[in-house]
Amino acid sequence: MTLTGEDLKEWIPAWVTNRQNDPQLEWCRAGDTRFTEPFFEDTIGDLMRKPFNLVFRHQTPLEILGEIVDVSAAVAPTGFIFHMSRCGSTLVSQMLASSERNIVMSEPTPVDSILRANIFNPSITDEQRKNWLRWIMAALGRKRSGKEERLFIKFDSWSSLDIDLILEVFPDTPWIFLYRDPLEVIVSQMKRRGAQMIPGALDMPLPGLDFHEVFNIPPEEYCARVIENICAAALKRAGDPNAMFLNYSQLPGAVGSSIARHFSLDLSDDERELISSASGRNAKNPSLSFSPDVKDKQGSVTYAIRQAVDKHLANIYAQLEAASA
Amino acid sequence: MAIDDLEKLRQMVLADTTQQERLYSLDTRAEFIDEVVLLGHSLGYSITPEEVQEAIQAGVRTWLERWI
Numbered sequence: 001m002t003l004t005g006e007d008l009k010e011w012i013p014a015w016v017t018n019r020q021n022d023p024q025l026e027w028c029r030a031g032d033t034r035f036t037e038p039f040f041e042d043t044i045g046d047l048m049r050k051p052f053n054l055v056f057r058h059q060t061p062l063e064i065l066g067e068i069v070d071v072s073a074a075v076a077p078t079g080f081i082f083h084m085s086r087c088g089s090t091l092v093s094q095m096l097a098s099s100e101r102n103i104v105m106s107e108p109t110p111v112d113s114i115l116r117a118n119i120f121n122p123s124i125t126d127e128q129r130k131n132w133l134r135w136i137m138a139a140l141g142r143k144r145s146g147k148e149e150r151l152f153i154k155f156d157s158w159s160s161l162d163i164d165l166i167l168e169v170f171p172d173t174p175w176i177f178l179y180r181d182p183l184e185v186i187v188s189q190m191k192r193r194g195a196q197m198i199p200g201a202l203d204m205p206l207p208g209l210d211f212h213e214v215f216n217i218p219p220e221e222y223c224a225r226v227i228e229n230i231c232a233a234a235l236k237r238a239g240d241p242n243a244m245f246l247n248y249s250q251l252p253g254a255v256g257s258s259i260a261r262h263f264s265l266d267l268s269d270d271e272r273e274l275i276s277s278a279s280g281r282n283a284k285n286p287s288l289s290f291s292p293d294v295k296d297k298q299g300s301v302t303y304a305i306r307q308a309v310d311k312h313l314a315n316i317y318a319q320l321e322a323a324s325a
Numbered sequence: 326m327a328i329d330d331l332e333k334l335r336q337m338v339l340a341d342t343t344q345q346e347r348l349y350s351l352d353t354r355a356e357f358i359d360e361v362v363l364l365g366h367s368l369g370y371s372i373t374p375e376e377v378q379e380a381i382q383a384g385v386r387t388w389l390e391r392w393i
Contacts, residue, residue: 010345015391026391029349051357052349054384055377056338 003060005070005142011058013065013139014044016113023117025065025110025136027058032145036097038090038284040108062114063128065135074138075103078150079263080166080175082234084227085157085196086188087180088248091283091290093154095255098274099267100147105140106154115162119203130169137170150265158196158204160230163237173242174262177234179320180248182227182313184297186305189223197223224308231316238323245324252279252290330370331380334361337368354381 012030016023028047037043047053060068083089090106097104105111114132118124141151159166160177167175195201199214199222206214206225214222237243244262246254256275260267267275282288309317338344344364351357358377365372 007340007342010342017391026387029345031346031349048384048388050349051351051354051381052345054388055357055361055380056335056345056348057384058339 003058003068005068005073008058008068009142010144012044012047013110013136014047014057015109016062016117017059021121023062023113023132024059025062025139027060028053029056030144034097034100034145035103035105036094037106038094038286039106044109062132062135065139066131069135069138069142071134071138073143074141075143075148075151076141077137077153077170077173078102078265079152079259080170080173081152081154081178082160082163082175083154083157083178084160084180084182084185084230085194086185087178088251088283089154089157089178091251091279092176092178092255092259093152094281094283094286095252095275095278096152098278099271100145101149101271103141103148103151104154105152107156108136108140108153110136111140111153112156112159115159115165116202116204119205126165130165133166133169150263152263156196157194157230158202158226160233161204163233167237167240167242171242174244174264175240175242176244176246176259176262177231177320177323178246178248178251179231179317179324181294181298182224182309182317183301183305184248184294185227186220186223186309187297187300190220190302190305191300193219193223196226218304218308220302220304220308221312224312228312228316231313231320235316235319235323238319243323245320247321247324255279330365331372331376334365334368334370334372338364354378357381 008027010029010031011027013025014028015026017026018024028044029052030047033043033047035043037046081089081092093104093106096102114129114136117129189197207229209225256267256272280290282290338348348357348360351360358374361377362372362374
């Protein structure tokens with residue numbers, strides 16, 4: 001069956017399979033479901049609870065996505081959110097997702113699979129990844145309710161390692177890089193580590209560390225080195241006029257002010273109210289209220305965390321602060 | 326073969342937005358299984374509730390194993 005964009009109007013690319021050889025996009029039916037959960041994967045999880053999606057799914061090769069999706073009809077990316085992890089990026093994406101004018105894709109797994117496709121199969125070229133990225137953004141940015149005017153992508157933190165490739169495909173898209181005092185970030189990671197902080201979990205090479213070393217350094221240091229790489233990749237583009245570096249301490253107020261200006265958003269009064277009300281909720285568990293945790297995190301800093309930050313992140317943090325000034 | 330009938334029905338549904346909407350609206354597995362079996366029969370396909378249940382389980386496995 002030859003699929004057209006019309007056939008897939010109510011469908012969303014959910015994940016990529018067969019990553020080693022011939023990557024395929026698995027589509028599930030989404031109807032008019034908006035992506036308002038903290039993460040893309042949460043909304044897909046809800047959709048996959050529907051018996052329909054467990055039995056009836058479309059599968060298309062990534063290679064032909066450009067023939068299926070009309071790139072010119074999709075909402076072009078309005079803004080990108082890069083981040084060092086555990087620094088308020090989900091709060092920003094949740095605040096933006098409160099408006100129906102916004103499509104917000106928070107760490108969409110197909111984008112991550114495309115960016116890391118060359119790790120699973122080194123014969124996949126940058127040209128292929130760029131084409132796939134252009135097409136998947138268009139697939140994610142399709143209008144489904146008719147109210148959508150803007151598209152925001154919050155990338156996985158490690159996607160910053162591919163920031164050059166992403167911005168080569170979307171050179172005009174404004175972007176922000178969110179960061180936080182690295183002591184607080186690593187305290188959070190030590191409580192519950194993200195996949196990128198577990199050696200080998202994402203098959204990502206870490207510059208300057210060989211296979212043996214990766215498994216023999218303390219977890220605090222491993223986290224610090226991953227974050228160092230992520231931040232350094234973003235900092236290389238600090239002079240980019242489309243860039244804005246923003247400290248967690250500026251949140252949530254910055255979303256309706258400096259971030260809105262940076263992304264050229266003409267927020268209506270209703271949107272401002274929705275955004276402001278979303279700022280009061282716990283971003284990763286919206287049924288709970290948000291409560292500041294700087295004091296708690298600073299109080300949980302261990303000697304090993306401080307050492308790792310002093311060694312790998314003190315200078316980086318200073319550079320981030322300088323870039324945000 | 327019955328398994329072929331379920332596959333034929335799958336292809337038919339994936340090409341028919343009206344059937345997609347109808348089946349998509351069903352939230353419980355019991356309702357969904359009944360409707361798929363009935364739809365299959367109305368088209369002359371031989372599909373049992375157990376086969377639909379098995380297809381659902383296969384879908385759950387695919388979802389859970391998507392990173393492997």
